[in-house]
Amino acid sequence: MWALTIALISTCIWLLYRWINSKNEYWRKKGIPFVRPVPLFGTMYPVISGKQSFADLLQIQYTELKASGRGYGGIFEFLTPTIMITDPELIRLVTVKDFEHFAERRTPDMKDDTDPLFHRSLTSLKSDDWKHMRTILSPAFTTSKLRGMFPLMSKCSSELIKALEQESEICESLEMSKHFNRLANDVIGSVAFGHESQAIKNDKDEFFLMGQRLRNFSGLRYLIVAGYMLAPKLMKLLGISFTPKDISVYFRRLIIGTMEQRDKLSISRPDMLQLLMAAQKGGITREKNAEIDSGTMGEDSIAETERIKVFSSARLNDGKRNITDEDIAAQAFIFFLAGYDTVSAVLSFTSHLLACNPEVQRKLFEEISSELDNGNATDYDTIRNMKYLDMVISESLRLYPPAVFSDRKCTKNYKFPNSDFVMEAGQGIVYPIFALHRDPELFENPEIFDPERFNDENKKKIRPYTYLPFGSGPHNCIGMRFALLEVKVCLVHLIKKFELEVCTKTELPLKISTKTFQMTTDNVYFCTWIYGQIFRNA
Numbered sequence: 001m002w003a004l005t006i007a008l009i010s011t012c013i014w015l016l017y018r019w020i021n022s023k024n025e026y027w028r029k030k031g032i033p034f035v036r037p038v039p040l041f042g043t044m045y046p047v048i049s050g051k052q053s054f055a056d057l058l059q060i061q062y063t064e065l066k067a068s069g070r071g072y073g074g075i076f077e078f079l080t081p082t083i084m085i086t087d088p089e090l091i092r093l094v095t096v097k098d099f100e101h102f103a104e105r106r107t108p109d110m111k112d113d114t115d116p117l118f119h120r121s122l123t124s125l126k127s128d129d130w131k132h133m134r135t136i137l138s139p140a141f142t143t144s145k146l147r148g149m150f151p152l153m154s155k156c157s158s159e160l161i162k163a164l165e166q167e168s169e170i171c172e173s174l175e176m177s178k179h180f181n182r183l184a185n186d187v188i189g190s191v192a193f194g195h196e197s198q199a200i201k202n203d204k205d206e207f208f209l210m211g212q213r214l215r216n217f218s219g220l221r222y223l224i225v226a227g228y229m230l231a232p233k234l235m236k237l238l239g240i241s242f243t244p245k246d247i248s249v250y251f252r253r254l255i256i257g258t259m260e261q262r263d264k265l266s267i268s269r270p271d272m273l274q275l276l277m278a279a280q281k282g283g284i285t286r287e288k289n290a291e292i293d294s295g296t297m298g299e300d301s302i303a304e305t306e307r308i309k310v311f312s313s314a315r316l317n318d319g320k321r322n323i324t325d326e327d328i329a330a331q332a333f334i335f336f337l338a339g340y341d342t343v344s345a346v347l348s349f350t351s352h353l354l355a356c357n358p359e360v361q362r363k364l365f366e367e368i369s370s371e372l373d374n375g376n377a378t379d380y381d382t383i384r385n386m387k388y389l390d391m392v393i394s395e396s397l398r399l400y401p402p403a404v405f406s407d408r409k410c411t412k413n414y415k416f417p418n419s420d421f422v423m424e425a426g427q428g429i430v431y432p433i434f435a436l437h438r439d440p441e442l443f444e445n446p447e448i449f450d451p452e453r454f455n456d457e458n459k460k461k462i463r464p465y466t467y468l469p470f471g472s473g474p475h476n477c478i479g480m481r482f483a484l485l486e487v488k489v490c491l492v493h494l495i496k497k498f499e500l501e502v503c504t505k506t507e508l509p510l511k512i513s514t515k516t517f518q519m520t521t522d523n524v525y526f527c528t529w530i531y532g533q534i535f536r537n538a
């Protein structure tokens with residue numbers, strides 16, 4: 001009996017081993033260059049074992065695949081064969097020109113009721129539902145709407161400065177990322193949820209604590225992300241949700257409660273929630289000549305034409321799709337998820353870079369002071385005119401793009417140019433943003449922080465589709481202009497008041513965290529001094 005059981009178990013293990021190995025043969029059989037996988041973990045093992053950050057792993061794989069000269073190659077996300085693009089021209093084809101073959105993201109397929117907020121959000125919607133929702137949401141990011149949201153952002157930044165002043169009186173060094181986290185929470189809470197969150201003043205704020213749990217992708221949630229990569233069908237069958245139930249219920253209730261209150265008391269506020277409520281009632285129109293959804297600076301002019309083509313068929317209200325309260329809650333939720341860690345990461349990394357590069361910080365301070373000394377208020381237009389500020393942020397986004405890669409799902413079989421390789425519908429394709437930004441053939445001395453790369457003359461020399469912190473094509477980041485404005489407002493408030501300096505706790509050189517998939521470090525500490533005449537005149 002024992003012998004039979006052992007024989008049975010051994011046979012199962014052997015069959016499993018054969019099956020896994022046969023999966024790992026996928027790219028070899030297709031004749032595509034590939035990164036050698038580890039059984040079961042594919043090419044993800046260095047990240048799963050905590051040896052490498054996700055950004056570093058993608059950079060190593062990119063370098064290996066680029067060397068093949070083919071412009072793309074195979075990786076294995078656990079058992080799933082995926083294509084990684086290394087050629088900027090192919091990124092253009094996939095994200096822009098041949099959009100109809102790659103019209104979706106690879107967001108996990110879930111049952112409708114598993115994670116309704118995530119499932120109905122812009123990042124998960126497919127085909128016409130996505131086009132329709134994106135068309136509705138885009139007007140929330142026009143110049144005039146951002147101008148309206150500016151005071152909400154400004155208020156949060158002023159509160160941040162007060163908090164830093166208070167803390168710097170009692171502490172020698174400040175953990176800046178902690179503060180930026182709270183700022184990002186309060187801004188997106190205010191603008192997307194219409195909720196006056198108070199995380200800057202009170203770290204026990206309920207909205208903040210819920211958000212902290214939601215954005216924590218370590219531990220069990222790290223395993224859930226891995227589970228969706230390893231066995232998506234099984235995860236779907238088991239109905240495992242990304243978002244803990246209580247958090248989902250909390251955010252939904254908050255949004256719907258706020259909407260009811262606004263309706264009852266006829267309250268109107270210049271935020272995204274108001275725009276979504278207007279869209280629900282059919283009262284939102286596209287503004288004439290509105291600057292919306294313009295491409296990222298890494299693209300070329302063709303991208304704009306393609307974007308217009310994709311959305312020309314979508315109408316704001318086609319009579320077929322009603323916007324439900326659930327849809328509104330889902331969009332506010334995804335704005336929170338997409339706009340919280342990203343903004344807080346940009347602020348943390350930019351501040352770190354400024355602390356390490358006093359000359360750049362001084363130049364930035366001079367630009368801010370001179371704009372404000374000219375009698376300008378710290379308003380939307382003054383901040384938009386600060387060129388050096390824009391250069392500093394662009395360079396920080398090159399070195400530390402919060403999204404280290406982006407992806408698409410092949411939605412229609414696709415024959416790669418100059419090759420026999422046909423990608424099958426359903427397969428995934430990634431483009432490694434971080435690796436492109438750090439490629440010495442694309443950016444000279446890529447490890448060096450040099451905002452001059454983005455001055456008027458130099459930025460024209462950047463090859464299209466190599467600098468893509470906000471992605472590319474019709475699926476690019478809808479919140480780009482909002483995010484950049486928020487980062488700028490905060491930095492202007494910060495630098496006009498403080499000098500940032502490294503301290504003994506500052507990690508030098510900075511290491512990207514290996515504990516999570518996100519672009520973050522394990523800590524960002526600075527010494528900060530409140531701005532004083534003595535320092536600035538020295």
Ligand code: HEM
Nearest residue numbers: 335338339342343403406469470471472475476477479483
């Ligand atoms: C500095 C901050 C941010 C960075 C670096 C960033 C970056 C990105 C990137 C790389 C993508 C994928 C684009 C592609 O695949 O082509 C993306 C998508 C997206 N982002 Fe952002 N993002 C930021 C802030 C925000 C904010 C503040 C919001 C919302 C208010 C937002 C909402 C979204 C949404 C909804 C998508 C999916 C768009 C779609 O598929 O149609 N992001 N973002």
